[in-house]
Amino acid sequence: MLINLTDVFSSEGKVKKINIPYDQDSFAYNSNVYPVSNKSEISVTLTNIGTGNVLVEGNFEITLTIPCDRCLQSVNVPLSVAFTHQVLSPEKENAASEKTSNAETFDEEQCFISGYELDTDALINNEILINMPVKVLCSEDCKGICPVCGKNLNQGDCGCDTFVPDPRMAAIKDIFNANKEV
Ligand SMILES: [Zn+2]
Ligand SMILES: [Zn+2]
Numbered sequence: 001m002l003i004n005l006t007d008v009f010s011s012e013g014k015v016k017k018i019n020i021p022y023d024q025d026s027f028a029y030n031s032n033v034y035p036v037s038n039k040s041e042i043s044v045t046l047t048n049i050g051t052g053n054v055l056v057e058g059n060f061e062i063t064l065t066i067p068c069d070r071c072l073q074s075v076n077v078p079l080s081v082a083f084t085h086q087v088l089s090p091e092k093e094n095a096a097s098e099k100t101s102n103a104e105t106f107d108e109e110q111c112f113i114s115g116y117e118l119d120t121d122a123l124i125n126n127e128i129l130i131n132m133p134v135k136v137l138c139s140e141d142c143k144g145i146c147p148v149c150g151k152n153l154n155q156g157d158c159g160c161d162t163f164v165p166d167p168r169m170a171a172i173k174d175i176f177n178a179n180k181e182v
Contacts, residue, residue: 020042056118063078
């Protein structure tokens with residue numbers, strides 16, 4: 001969704017509040033697709049704080065269904081997201097980029113502003129990405145799945161002998177021993 005910010009950019013002190021529905025029913029990340037099981041509207045406040053700067057503040061709640069890292073069982077992961085970004089009006093942005101020849105000083109946060117328009121999908125997807133948990137577990141003491149038979153060990157022991165010597169490790173050991181003898 002694109003929101004035109006011409007009115008906010010053109011008058012200092014202007015405050016604009018908007019509520020945006022999150023219209024995606026899944027979130028794609030790293031070639032995985034996580035269903036959205038619960039979500040709130042995204043409330044955004046835009047404030048012109050002078051000299052071409054606009055503050056973009058907002059918050060929303062979203063619950064993604066993500067498989068447990070150990071046993072692959074679906075886990076509902078609620079995310080509470082709050083963000084604040086400062087963006088420059090297009091004229092100021094152009095003036096700033098002309099002054100500096102170093103492209104690296106370019107503000108990455110401008111990626112969700114195109115001209116006078118705020119790309120709310122880009123903004124929101126970026127915020128979800130930043131707030132994605134590094135690790136998802138169905139419970140702290142999840143036992144995972146058996147490497148031999150694939151049974152979910154939270155549902156009981158399978159009785160497999162899980163000690164499987166890795167042939168690659170044995171090869172590395174041989175190399176170590178060979179080096180020692182030299
Ligand atoms: Zn688990
Ligand atoms: Zn097993």
